[in-house]
Amino acid sequence: MTADRALTALTLAEARAGLRAGDFTATELVEAHLAAMAEARGLNVFIAETPERARAAAAESDRRIAAGSARPLEGIPLGIKDLFCTDGVATTAASRILDGFTPPYESAVTAKLWEAGAVMLGKTNLDEFAMGSSNTTSHFGPVENPWRRRGDNRPLVPGGSSGGSAAAVAAKLCLGATGTDTGGSIRQPAAFCGVVGLKPTYGRCSRWGVVAFASSLDQAGPITRTVRDSAILLTHMAGFDARDSTSIECEVPDFELAMDRPLKGLKVGVPREYRVDGMDEGIESLWRQGVQWLEEAGMEPVEIALPHTKYALPVYYILAPAEASSNLARYDGVRYGLRREGADLREMYELTRGDGFGDEVRRRVLIGTYVLSAGYYDAYYLKAQKVRTLVARDFEEAFRTVDVILTPTAPGAAFAIGEKEDDPIAMYLNDVFTVPASLAGLPGISVPAGLDGDGLPLGLQLVGRAFDEETIIAAAAAIEARAAFEGEPGRGGTAP
Amino acid sequence: MTLVEGATGPWEVVIGLEVHAQVASRAKLFSGAATEFGAEPNTQVSLVDAAMPGMLPVINGFCVEQAVRTGLGLKAQINLFSVFDRKNYFYPDLPQGYQISQYSQPIVGRGEVVLDMEGRERRIGITRLHIEQDAGKSLHDRDPEVTYVDLNRAGVALMEIVSEPDLRSAAEAGAYIAKLRSILRYLGTCDGDMEKGNLRADVNISVRRPGEPFGTRCEIKNVNSIRFVQQSIEYEAVRQVDVLEGGGRIEQETRLFDPEKGVTRSMRTKEEAHDYRYFPDPDLLPLELDPGWVERIRAGLPELPDDKRARFMADYGLSPYDAEVLVAEREVAEYFEAVAKGRDGKAAANWVMGELFSVLNKQSLSVADSPVSAEALGGLIDMIADGTVSTRLAKDVFEEMVASGKDASAVVEEKGLRQITDSSAIEIEVDKAIAAGPEQVAQFRAGNEKVLGWFVGQVMKATQGKANPKAVNEILRKKLSG
Numbered sequence: 017m018t019a020d021r022a023l024t025a026l027t028l029a030e031a032r033a034g035l036r037a038g039d040f041t042a043t044e045l046v047e048a049h050l051a052a053m054a055e056a057r058g059l060n061v062f063i064a065e066t067p068e069r070a071r072a073a074a075a076e077s078d079r080r081i082a083a084g085s086a087r088p089l090e091g092i093p094l095g096i097k098d099l100f101c102t103d104g105v106a107t108t109a110a111s112r113i114l115d116g117f118t119p120p121y122e123s124a125v126t127a128k129l130w131e132a133g134a135v136m137l138g139k140t141n142l143d144e145f146a147m148g149s150s151n152t153t154s155h156f157g158p159v160e161n162p163w164r165r166r167g168d169n170r171p172l173v174p175g176g177s178s179g180g181s182a183a184a185v186a187a188k189l190c191l192g193a194t195g196t197d198t199g200g201s202i203r204q205p206a207a208f209c210g211v212v213g214l215k216p217t218y219g220r221c222s223r224w225g226v227v228a229f230a231s232s233l234d235q236a237g238p239i240t241r242t243v244r245d246s247a248i249l250l251t252h253m254a255g256f257d258a259r260d261s262t263s264i265e266c267e268v269p270d271f272e273l274a275m276d277r278p279l280k281g282l283k284v285g286v287p288r289e290y291r292v293d294g295m296d297e298g299i300e301s302l303w304r305q306g307v308q309w310l311e312e313a314g315m316e317p318v319e320i321a322l323p324h325t326k327y328a329l330p331v332y333y334i335l336a337p338a339e340a341s342s343n344l345a346r347y348d349g350v351r352y353g354l355r356r357e358g359a360d361l362r363e364m365y366e367l368t369r370g371d372g373f374g375d376e377v378r379r380r381v382l383i384g385t386y387v388l389s390a391g392y393y394d395a396y397y398l399k400a401q402k403v404r405t406l407v408a409r410d411f412e413e414a415f416r417t418v419d420v421i422l423t424p425t426a427p428g429a430a431f432a433i434g435e436k437e438d439d440p441i442a443m444y445l446n447d448v449f450t451v452p453a454s455l456a457g458l459p460g461i462s463v464p465a466g467l468d469g470d471g472l473p474l475g476l477q478l479v480g481r482a483f484d485e486e487t488i489i490a491a492a493a494a495i496e497a498r499a500a501f502e503g504e505p506g507r508g509g510t511a512p
Numbered sequence: 513m514t515l516v517e518g519a520t521g522p523w524e525v526v527i528g529l530e531v532h533a534q535v536a537s538r539a540k541l542f543s544g545a546a547t548e549f550g551a552e553p554n555t556q557v558s559l560v561d562a563a564m565p566g567m568l569p570v571i572n573g574f575c576v577e578q579a580v581r582t583g584l585g586l587k588a589q590i591n592l593f594s595v596f597d598r599k600n601y602f603y604p605d606l607p608q609g610y611q612i613s614q615y616s617q618p619i620v621g622r623g624e625v626v627l628d629m630e631g632r633e634r635r636i637g638i639t640r641l642h643i644e645q646d647a648g649k650s651l652h653d654r655d656p657e658v659t660y661v662d663l664n665r666a667g668v669a670l671m672e673i674v675s676e677p678d679l680r681s682a683a684e685a686g687a688y689i690a691k692l693r694s695i696l697r698y699l700g701t702c703d704g705d706m707e708k709g710n711l712r713a714d715v716n717i718s719v720r721r722p723g724e725p726f727g728t729r730c731e732i733k734n735v736n737s738i739r740f741v742q743q744s745i746e747y748e749a750v751r752q753v754d755v756l757e758g759g760g761r762i763e764q765e766t767r768l769f770d771p772e773k774g775v776t777r778s779m780r781t782k783e784e785a786h787d788y789r790y791f792p793d794p795d796l797l798p799l800e801l802d803p804g805w806v807e808r809i810r811a812g813l814p815e816l817p818d819d820k821r822a823r824f825m826a827d828y829g830l831s832p833y834d835a836e837v838l839v840a841e842r843e844v845a846e847y848f849e850a851v852a853k854g855r856d857g858k859a860a861a862n863w864v865m866g867e868l869f870s871v872l873n874k875q876s877l878s879v880a881d882s883p884v885s886a887e888a889l890g891g892l893i894d895m896i897a898d899g900t901v902s903t904r905l906a907k908d909v910f911e912e913m914v915a916s917g918k919d920a921s922a923v924v925e926e927k928g929l930r931q932i933t934d935s936s937a938i939e940i941e942v943d944k945a946i947a948a949g950p951e952q953v954a955q956f957r958a959g960n961e962k963v964l965g966w967f968v969g970q971v972m973k974a975t976q977g978k979a980n981p982k983a984v985n986e987i988l989r990k991k992l993s994g
Contacts, residue, residue, distance in 0.1 A: 101566045114565070121559060123566060225566040232794035260568050261796050339794050342598050345609020346563040350661065361659075365602055388600070388789035397791060 021188075023048035028092055028191040028245035035081060035091045042077035042091025042135070046070050049093045049137055053189045056507040059160045061184045063098045063108055065138035073135040080133070087133030089252055095184040095193035098139035099146055100126045100236070101225040105136075109227040110144045110154035113347045113372025115354040123225025124257045125194060125236045132252040137190050140180030144374045145344065146201055146229045149446035151179025152433060153376040161209055161430045162187040162505035166471035172430040175205030175446070181239045182209040187507045192240040192249050196226060198233045199332050200426075200450025203462035206239055207425035207475025210464040210503040212492070213239045214246040215450075217482045218457030219264035222257030228343040230336035231262070233454050243463060243493045247271035250485065266483055274486035275493045280314030284491065285418030289325035290449060292427060298468040299424045306422055306465055306476045306495055313494035318418050322410040327403045328452040333444060334387050334400040335455075340377075341384025347372060379440065408456040415481050420491045423449050425462040425475035453479045461485075463492040464501040473503055514681035516719065518753045523719045525749045526726055527679035529741075531692055533671045533702040534646070534710040535578045541645050541669035542569030542612060549708050553651075553662035561667040563607035568795050571596075575669040576799065577809060578701040579619050579643050582671055584810050585699045586638050588623025592803060594642075596796045600789040604661050605648035613672075615790040618642035619799060625675075625695070626818055627687045628836050636688055637676030646670050671702065677716065677726065682742035682749075689713060689738050690840070694817050698842045712736045715744055718762070719752045727752070728762040732776055735769050744769040748776050820845055828857025837865060843879045850886035855893050863889055867910050883914045892920035900924065902931045905977055933980045935987060938971065941979065942987050945970035956992050964988060 023045050026034065034040055050067050070093065077091035101107045101119035108114045122130070130136070143153040150173035151159040161174040162183055174183040178195030182205035185193050195202035197215035206213025214237045221236040228234060238249035251272060256265040286307055291300070307317045349355035349368030356367035373381065387396035414421060426446055436442045453460040459482070462475040476495060480488035515522035540547055543560035560567045583590050597615040620641035627634040648666035652659050673692065679685045693704035693711060704711045713736075718729035732748060735741045747769075752762055766785070767776040792798075815823070817839045824835040824845075838861060839845045847868075852860035868889065872882060892909060895901045901909055901924055912923045924930055932938060945967045946953055955963045964985070971984045 101564075107565065109565070117565070119564065119566075121564070223566070224568055227565045228795075230794070259570060261570055262794075338791060342600050342610050342789070342791070345600060345602065346565070346607060348602060348604070348609060350604045351562055351607060352564070361604065385789065388791055390787045390789075393789075393791070 020044070020048040020051070024052045024188040026191070027242050028240055028248055029242070031092060031191055032089070032248070035077075036086065038081075042074040042081065043071065045091060046074040046093050046135055046137070049190055052187070052507065053137060056162075056187050056189055059162060059183055059187060059507065060157050061141055061159055061180045061187065061189060062095070062138040063110065063141050063156050063180070064106060066105055066136055069105070070135050070137050073130075077133055077135065087131070089129065089248075090133035091135060092133070092192070093135045093137045093190050094129065095138060095140040095181055095190040096126055096136055097142055097178050097181050097194050097196060099142060099196050099227045100194060101227065102126060102136070102139065105139065107139070107227070108155070109146070110142045110156055111347075111372065111374070111377065112155045113354045113369070114352075115372075117353045119225070121225060124222035124259065125226065125253045127225075128252055128255060129194070129249075134252070140178070140184055140193055142180055143177035143201075144377050145227065145340070146177035146196055146198055146234075147340070147376050147380055148176040149200070149204055149443055150431075150433070150436070151176040151205070152437065153374055155374060158433050159183050160433065162507055163210065163430060163472055163503070164506065168470070170432045172472070173208065173433050175208030175426070175430065177201040177205070178213070178239060179205045182206050182211055182213065185209070185211045185239050185241055186505050189507075192238055192245055194236060194253070195239045196229075196234055196236050197450075197454065198229050198235075198336060199454045200447040202237045202239060203450045203460055203475070203477055204426050204446055206462040207464070207473065207477075208430040210473030210475075210501065210505065211239055211241050212243050212246045212461065212463050212496075213237065214250055214461045214485070214489075215454070215459060216250060216254060216485055217264075217459045219262055220254045220459070220483070220485070222255070222260040222263045224257050224259040230339040231343060232339060233336060243461070243489060243496045244272060244275050246461070247275060247489050264483070269486060271485060271489055274489040277486060277490035278314070279310070279490055279494055282315050282419040282487070283318050283417060284310045284315045285318050285320035285414050285421040287320050287322040287325065287414070287421060287423060289322050290423045292448060294427070295424070296428050296468065299427065299474055302466045302474050303422070303424050303476065309495050309498040310422065310491060312498060313491070315491070320414045320418060320421065322414060322452065324403065324406045324410050325452055328407050328455055329444060329448050331400045331403045331407065332447070332451040332455060333383070334396050335404060337380040337384035338387050338397050339384070341381045341388065344373075344377070344381055404455045407452055411453070411456045411458060411479070419481075420488055421479040422491075423477045423479070425449060425477040429468045429470065429472035429474055449477060458482055459485045459488055461488045461492045463495050463499070464503065465495055465499045466501065467503065473501070514683065515722065516749050516753055518757050520757050522722060523749070523753050524722045525680060525745065526677050526718050526720060526729075527681075527685050527745060528677035528716040529675045529679065529685060529688060530714040530716070531673045531675075531689065532712050532714075533582075533673060533696055533704070535575045535643075535669035535671060536701055536703050537572065537575050537578065537669055539572055539574070540667040541572050541575050541643065543667050545667065547668050551664055553660070553664060555664065557663040557666065561607065561663055563609070569612060569793075571796065571799065572669065575643060576619070576801075578669075579641060579671050580801065580806055580809050581699050581813065582673075582696065582701045583620030583623065583641050584806075584813055585695050585701075585816055586620070586623035586625065586641065586673070588638055588641065589621035590801065590806050591617065591619055591621055592801045592806070593617065594619040594799045596793045596799065597790045598793045601786045603647065603650075604659065605650045605663070605666065607648070607663060607666055611645050611647065612793055612796070613644035614642035617798075625688060625691050627684060627691055628832065629684060629687060631832060634684060636678045636684075639674040639676050641671055641673045644670050644672055677718075682745040685715070685745055686738045686742045689741060691817070694840050698814055698816050706737050709736055713741055715741055715748075717745055717748050717752070719749055719756065727756075728764050730762065730765055730767050730776075732767045732769050733779065740769055740771050743771070743774050744776055747774060751776065814842070824848075824857075828852050828861065830857060830861055834861045834865065841879070847879045847882070847886045851890045851893065855890060856897065859893055859896070860890075863893060867907065871914050883917060884910070888913060888919045895920050895924065899931055899933055899980060901929060902977070902980060904981070905929050905931070929978060931980050932975055932978045933983055935983060938975075938979050938983050938987050939991075941971045941974045942967070942984070942991055944974065946991060953992065964992075967992070
């Protein structure tokens with residue numbers, strides 16, 4: 017069966033309206049997406065497809081729609097990053113070490129989505145334990161970006177770590193997907209794939225049931241094709257959860273309403289420190305264009321200083337690995353997942369963790385272990401914590417004057433799979449614009465704004481005040497409307 | 513000061529204790545799982561305790577309250593801001609690969625415990641108290657090849673109470689643990705049951721020449737009885753003195769006590785010591801306490817052993833020793849006070865510490881299960897005081913009370929043990945005795961006072977011990993002299 021492209025081309029909001037109007041059924045919508053997923057297996061987007069579950073959920077949605085008791089996301093098919101634990105469905109974090117692990121529990125965020133009527137199509141691929149900016153560190157192989165450079169058929173990375181989710185949304189294999197963002201893992205792949213990615217304020221979405229990478233930074237959020245769709249999904253992902261001590265007790269607005277917020281008189285900050293060496297000229301001009309679009313929407317541009325920006329990346333690459341080295345200690349082969357027997361306990365640990373973790377994860381565990389070690393703790397971890405406070409203070413200072421901050425999402429467009437593989441530093445630089453907001457716990461959204469010279473999508477990032485996702489949604493909507501981004505990537509892929 | 517006599521002169525032993533006290537809580541520190549002792553392995557394990565992916569800790573407020581109560585009971589500084597840290601190391605019974613503990617900012621700071629060492633007061637400094645998770649248990653003895661892991665204990669709340677290196681002998685260390693346990697039980701924050709492992713100690717010990725700086729210490733891990741703590745100190749002190757006197761050096765190391773052989777053995781040296789890579793747990797916010805809440809806990813504290821002891825001495829005229837014994841356990845102190853209230857305190861103390869303790873010991877009962885209630889014992893003491901029953905017969909009455917569960921007056925009436933104080937009845941028996949012993953009468957009149965005892969014996973025999981001894985004596989003297 018070939019995919020019904022009329023159905024997969026819908027936005028989430030359009031599909032919601034169509035389902036309610038009875039234009040098509042949830043089953044038809046799900047079948048169209050399952051067919052699209054089958055066609056696009058070459059992209060290696062899904063680690064696991066869950067068609068039976070999707071069909072059963074769609075049937076239930078159709079019953080509810082017929083009975084007039086449709087829930088807010090009734091029948092909306094989604095991809096779920098395989099970092100969210102899903103009850104009865106294997107959860108891998110794209111790591112061999114979780115081989116055979118099926119959680120008997122559902123993450124807080126996905127549980128909310130199912131309660132709202134959404135339908136899971138499958139678990140999307142990602143960088144192993146969400147560590148990466150290219151989705152090439154997955155044990156299940158790299159994800160391909162559905163986009164290609166003009167006149168060049170080499171497969172490109174979708175960005176990472178939520179590369180599967182971003183590629184799935186871009187290739188129209190689902191109406192939206194969940195992602196998680198630690199240093200840019202929602203925003204950067206969204207930019208690379210020409211879709212919208214929203215990282216909410218730290219504490220907005222519960223981390224309960226999300227495989228931890230760096231606990232003080234991890235935050236779930238939506239990836240969709242439009243700003244409105246992200247607002248809709250976030251409304252049904254967010255909320256206080258007593259099971260997560262870092263979850264914040266504050267009201268969850270209907271974020272969709274923020275789409276129409278007037279921007280007139282608000283100020284957009286343009287940080288001078290984000291003009292980095294070697295930045296693509298296309299990106300720099302797009303950034304200027306973005307400022308202009310916001311001016312057209314009534315906003316006033318203000319040049320601002322975020323003086324500690326240059327320290328954000330090194331600080332991030334101390335703190336995130338430090339937390340990860342401890343968070344990943346539980347994968348020891350004792351209770352679940354992979355176990356490699358050894359002559360003694362120590363050898364069992366070494367073989368299990370040596371075989372179970374890929375290179376990038378091992379690299380970060382080593383870095384993290386090192387920076388927490390006696391004699392190095394003060395120089396690295398403690399110093400980094402102090403600088404993190406300074407980075408956050410930069411934003412606080414800026415937000416006294418401005419209401420949102422506009423930056424590029426990433427310093428360049430998607431690159432070819434295999435590029436930058438031998439240079440971790442170059443790879444880490446992908447996160448240079450997304451990491452500062454992560455360190456400060458602030459909400460950020462990436463919105464596709466144009467194409468580079470090779471015809472690849474580029475994104476702009478809006479960063480807002482803590483718990484003010486609404487203003488960045490409104491500003492992103494203004495850019496979206498003016499950019500009139502039109503991209504039609506393929507679904508081909510080269511993976512077998 | 514207790515010194516260890518070495519071949520080359522005296523040595524002073526310096527001891528600091530880290531006591532791990534399990535918080536008396538039905539739920540674990542960061543999960544809702546139960547903590548009941550003796551459950552089937554791995555039946556009290558939540559997803560959090562098993563460190564399943566994506567699971568997060570949530571602090572149990574009740575456990576925090578118990579730590580604050582304990583801190584207040586130790587007259588310690590309560591830190592309104594404290595931080596949970598991760599202590600990272602790998603072991604199969606530590607599912608997370610780290611223990612959540614408090615490192616640089618504990619919930620309780622400096623306090624003290626006062627010891628009574630045979631009348632000599634010793635003040636032992638408390639360095640800190642912090643809250644942490646217990647680990648699970650590795651079972652190596654079920655199978656020669658395989659180790660099993662029981663996670664029932666994993667995540668149970670512990671209070672680690674660290675003393676200053678203020679202790680100077682095994683006896684002081686024993687007294688310190690006993691006193692600490694007493695305070696914990698008064699507070700109800702830990703049941704102090706060492707057999708169940710709910711209270712255990714790491715012993716830090718070094719030796720030095722009196723007046724010199726501290727020597728290098730060794731830590732003896734996880735000692736689970738007061739007797740073993742004392743034995744391990746006795747052994748370790750002598751071992752260290754022998755090493756030093758033999759020209760050797762003490763290596764800083766962790767040792768284990770072998771109770772079977774009574775020796776300590778090296779477990780790991782400083783070089784093999786873990787680097788725990790402590791850092792603040794990013795899953796938990798710092799713990800911030802409301803000063804008003806702390807004050808409410810303070811206001812609700814029970815009278816603690818030291819205050820009770822002082823009051824018992826003042827109100828009931830008890831000796832320091834008796835008071836110390838009676839306040840050691842809250843239930844005993846309450847029992848004593850119920851007996852002593854409105855009566856002669858010393859008599860009450862003698863009965864509780866003498867006859868009652870002897871019966872409880874023999875029958876292995878706690879005071880809560882005493883066959884004689886405080887009210888019943890008080891009744892008996894009243895009957896002694898008003899002369900209804902003699903001190904001598906009172907012991908028989910008490911035994912009967914233990915056996916039958918009846919109160920003193922019922923026993924006295926049933927057994928006819930009422931003291932004969934009626935002088936005419938005694939006079940009759942005295943006259944009979946005098947008539948029966950003309951020889952003894954002559955001896956007495958010749959100045960042999962000792963022979964009086966013979967007459968008393970006769971009268972007592974005739975009255976089955978019920979005659980009031982004082983009255984018998986008086987009447988005898990009057991008649992014999994007359």
